[in-house]
Amino acid sequence: MINDYLQPEDFLMDDTFKKYCEGSDERCIRFWEKWVVDNPSKSDLVEKARYMYQVLSANITPLNIQVNKINGATQPEKQLLKRHIIWYGAAAACFLAVLMVGLFYYSSKPAPAVLYTRSFETGFGNKKKIILPDGTKVYLNSGSEIKMEKGFNVDTRSVKLIGEAYFDVAHNKEKPFKVLTDNFKVTVLGTVFNLKSYPEEDFSEASLIQGSIKVESNSGNDNVVTLRPGQKILFYKPASNLKGAVNALPQLPKVEMGHITKLDTTIVETAWVTNNLIFNAFTWREMEPMLERWYGVDIELGDETVAGYLYTATFSKENILEVLKRLQEVKHFNYKMEGGKIIITK
Template sequence: MQTQKERYLWLLSRKLSGGITEEEKQELEALAKADPQLRKEAEAMQVFWGRSSGENEEDTRSAFEHLKARMHATDPQMWPEEAPGTAGRGWRVYLLRAAAAVFFLAAAGYIIKASGLLPGNDGGLRADYNVRGTRSHIKLADGTTVWLNSDSELKYPMRFKGATREVYLRGEAFFDVARDASKPFIVHTETMHVNVLGTSFNIKAYPEDSASEATLITGEVMVELKSNPEKKIRLRPAEKLVVPNKTDSLPEASAGAAPVIMKPTYFLKADSAIIETAWVDNRLIFQDESFGRLASRMERWYNVTIRFENASIQHLRFTGIFGKEQLEQALRALQLTEHFNYRITDDTVTIY
């Protein structure tokens, strides 16, 4: 009897080969929603499959021959050698069978190591990426704990070497850094370097957003801006640094494109919830936020694309909290305070 993981990978192989039925496709999506980790693991094989079709087939075939040899050595009965004369597209069929195997990760890991065709092999760094709608928890080798938000990627070494502990972030993450005075912890983003010894803080650094943010909860951090390395900005607890990603002005800052230090946003005076870090507790909190800005957060939260037919609707403002609400429940809740309509087609929401 197939395990859930084996079933998922078998369905994925059907999808990659183009032979999946609509019923099987729905089952695949349901399994992915039930266990996001399966989807994360399977993305590696999908990337490999997509890239292999556009690259030199001989090079890809050669890399896969190494994989076949390893699979055969592991279990000759499940992975028999091909009979003579089965050339042509046989290696691709073999790949589909490998995708459906219980030791999928070993196969994907071997391709990463042997051919470098898959992500995650960047100068000895491991890359963890969360697709939209998923969040994860990572424990680094030094004891540092990281909560990684949706549509975010963290690159980090399996073991820290040298005089510093350095990681690379695209997206949003909350860090609870293990204290080690001899080895500063540095988070690199596209706009800034955040240097700490032992503290907890949140960094939001989506390149497509108008600004990046560093919100300090405990301890102390020093921020160096890539645009102005000479200037060091020190943050203390309950302070937030807002740094423009582009040259356009920030709605939060009257000083145009200059970095701004401000206070984190508490949801209500009687509520201790901090909006900037509420996502760690699986809560999407917004306060007097424009629909346009809220929509971009909802896109990552629910793994959808939101489009506005009427640009003026983007200026509607909302305050509230989403926790376990499904997408339609959230949209109906917003309709209780402002008038708008919506329609959902597949993974696209149209607001009008």
């Protein structure tokens, strides 16, 4: 009978499907999770139905996800997890050294092919909030893409990220949540973090807000760093991996540990989630790709001196012209619009 469902509304009318979306009935959840896997040709239809449910239910978080959180929090914390979080400076240094070598080693080896089924994308100038089938909330920043690996939420929970995303991962001990980027792999149980890995920027970073995450080089399980809340890790790409660089010798990627930055009480790394664009002593060179993605505009830096000017500013609802005007007030520059481009000059 379910095979006769041809439209999202056919699924939504089904009581068991609604309970699956609500997360209110364990049996319905199991049934539909399995059904989706067994009927990959219908996964698109199911996604649409789930999306409609999400909109019509006013985005109320599914019950099972909430219960998982409550369950996790009311159970005594696992010793294991605590041990993982302990951090020794010396150990960190060792880890990082190994990690760097691992990263370098990896960059010269092709990755095994992995199948990805569903993906979400944001163009320049817009952002998306997505709830993955396991209940994990993902905020996708502009110009980014996230792909779910085949069989997501069946045996494993793996996604691939290009660009920047903020994750609020639904707790599930049995199926650790993994994010793969070009430079590193992140494994979590249930936690909140931000990943940034744009091909056009010269570094990638992982910032941890809550819980704990393991950051692993792409080569294997040996090179692991565990982050504590408030910490972040930065990967500077070797120059040859950067878009536009040609004929440069491959260099060792540089890895750096740091702390997330707070401006008053706002965390700079995740401010974009609440629609804040923050520049914290950024040069025009650093702001350019961010502004291009955020506003979906094309910017050209026509002057080397101006490219190095430093700005600290916060924007939320301003349009690009207002932004330029306010930046001009901080440190003056000129700009002109030419052929759909904004050209910044002295």
